[in-house]
Amino acid sequence: MPTRFWSVTSGRAFVGRLETGSDLVEEIERHCAEQGITAAQVTAIGAVRRARFAYYEQDTHQYRELESGSHHEITGFVANVSLRDGRPFLHAHATFSDADGQTLGGHLLPGIEVFAAEVMIREFAGVALVRQHDEETGLALW
Amino acid sequence: MPTRFWSVTSGRAFVGRLETGSDLVEEIERHCAEQGITAAQVTAIGAVRRARFAYYEQDTHQYRELESGSHHEITGFVANVSLRDGRPFLHAHATFSDADGQTLGGHLLPGIEVFAAEVMIREFAGVALVRQHDEETGLALW
């Protein structure tokens, strides 16, 4: 698909902390669903008890799932919310650090257990971001 | 503590550059204290002459301090400002890269010497984020 930009205005904004033991991705999506947030920018800082993420095989169009049972700090986080199958979907990538400061990361999956996390959500107004299958990449893009 | 989100509005916003040789964390906190900023989202890009950060031992509730005397680029940065012991406190995590592009990171500590840094601070209005001891995690959470 060609490059496209949409002009947006600022909607609501939320800051939150997530419960220890909750699921990082699902807990943010739950808040968005409760509040009717369907387009937003999201960031987070904190630590997790286990990490689960993926790498997308660009040639075969398949996700390769990765995980780490170690405890990690979140040292990078980029994310947005859009609509996928009619529900708010969190598209998030993160970098995680370990006890020696070494880092790893990828596309976040459900199954990341929160130790402590502080989240910021900035809603976009004036735009509908709806994910649909893109033939060229095999991804659901808006 | 249970998951909780607060609705916030946008306060003031600042962009800044930090002096070469200054302390990354303390210099941002100094600006917040001078301006009376007690709740904000912060991001930064730049390079440092030495890095100092920590990994939180989730089982023993102790920080393990790590450092690198090398020069690094900042390749990921997530942070917020809240009140701790009555003063603006910067909670920041970052990823740093080295001369070969390899990365490391963690929870930022004072002692990170700025080479060059460009900082963005977005104040939250309508909320008081006050850190207090949380028994379950051993952390000071808001």
Add this chain to the structure above:
Amino acid sequence: MPTRFWSVTSGRAFVGRLETGSDLVEEIERHCAEQGITAAQVTAIGAVRRARFAYYEQDTHQYRELESGSHHEITGFVANVSLRDGRPFLHAHATFSDADGQTLGGHLLPGIEVFAAEVMIREFAGVALVRQHDEETGLALW
């Protein structure tokens, strides 16, 4: 140069997706030039077909260019737009992950080929950020 912060207000905001095969840095700069955006905060999430970035040698004041021909996810991204030589210039650093979740990163250069990328641009109003040579660091700073 001494630490300096500027108070700014919010200008326009844009969300966008970049075309597969486009140049990550140049495509964002192109949109800014078309829209007359000369000061902004930028973030991005996505994946690239090849990465090209640099490490700044703080002692010799020279960039060391690095690259990876592998496919990568973007797991951290910090960036801003300012004016350099009269045109919008994207100053961006990023962390990239590979098929095993390992990460690398640095200061982004032209030549990063987009697989899929979602971009957020928040314009700053009320400030002119103009890059000029700084003797102490050898960098073009605002």
